[in-house]
Amino acid sequence: MPDKEEAATRHRMVVEEIDIPENTPKVVESDPPEKPQPDILDEGVKVSSQEVVEKGSMLGLRSDDVDPQIKKEQSPVFWILIPGLFILGAILGGVFFYQKGVNSTGTSATPTPVASSVPVTTPSPTPAAKIDVSKFDVAIFNGSGIAGEAGKVKTLLTAADFNVVSTANAATYDYKETIIKAKSTVDASVIQKVKDALSKNYVIGDNQTLAASSTTDIQIVVGSSKAE
Numbered sequence: 001m002p003d004k005e006e007a008a009t010r011h012r013m014v015v016e017e018i019d020i021p022e023n024t025p026k027v028v029e030s031d032p033p034e035k036p037q038p039d040i041l042d043e044g045v046k047v048s049s050q051e052v053v054e055k056g057s058m059l060g061l062r063s064d065d066v067d068p069q070i071k072k073e074q075s076p077v078f079w080i081l082i083p084g085l086f087i088l089g090a091i092l093g094g095v096f097f098y099q100k101g102v103n104s105t106g107t108s109a110t111p112t113p114v115a116s117s118v119p120v121t122t123p124s125p126t127p128a129a130k131i132d133v134s135k136f137d138v139a140i141f142n143g144s145g146i147a148g149e150a151g152k153v154k155t156l157l158t159a160a161d162f163n164v165v166s167t168a169n170a171a172t173y174d175y176k177e178t179i180i181k182a183k184s185t186v187d188a189s190v191i192q193k194v195k196d197a198l199s200k201n202y203v204i205g206d207n208q209t210l211a212a213s214s215t216t217d218i219q220i221v222v223g224s225s226k227a228e
Helices: 002-010 040-058 076-106 149-159 188-198
Strands: 137-142 163-169 179-182 218-222
Touching (some): 179 188
Antiparallel strands (some): 179 218
């Protein structure tokens, strides 16, 4: 029995409570500060990139072929400008070819119109109304001083359908030209017929107006001058 108690006494544990004062400062653990890394690597990259660009330019290489990563980003205006230039060129080209086509059409040889002969019908002159000269009374006076001249003039006027109502001597015999006297109511065409009937044999002078109170419409005074 004394051995069992001794063994029990050996295995007994003593627990003591220790009071920890509240004002004891707590120790906060923090990570050690990071040391700044040297820029040796960045400077190395920058220098190497610059050297690559300079060497590429010396060898005639484009920046695209040297290093795509160092190519600067192009402005969006560039991508808008390129299609605009193509569209403007297309418009100008279309206008140029249009003007060229218009000019070539305008300067093309215009066929010379051939004048076709169109038969022109010339209207035949309407025959003048025939005037009945027989209704005009004619008196003949011999003023030439040559016997028989009044009778000759009567024959010529009668052949032209005039109505000769009398022949006689004039008051004087010094007439050189044959004178035709007619009333104002006698048409000019009638006087012209008298001239046509006598002009082949006698020299006709200026016409004279006969008084309206005369008993005949026309009077002829024969002169001495003959037509050649």
